[in-house]
Amino acid sequence: MDKTIVVSVTRRVRDARFHKFLTRRLKYKAHDEKNVGKIGDLVELVEARPMSKTKRWRLLRTIKNAVDSGDVAINNTPAKGK
8 A cells, every 4th residue: 555554553451341451453544645654663643634435544753663673573473583
């Protein structure tokens, strides 16, 4: 997808019945005009007009860049190797 990033937001909530902590994830598609978003970046989104069927957010800024190495951890899973 050109000029689009998919941002995963993870939050932990407590189950009402069993009082266990559950991990909830939401995926947001956001407009990235300059294609600066990379895998693993911590970004800030702002609400925007609908740009497509599912894209209603815009990339405001990159808060923290991902590590620029070959071993990148994706979705909080440790990288294999070494």
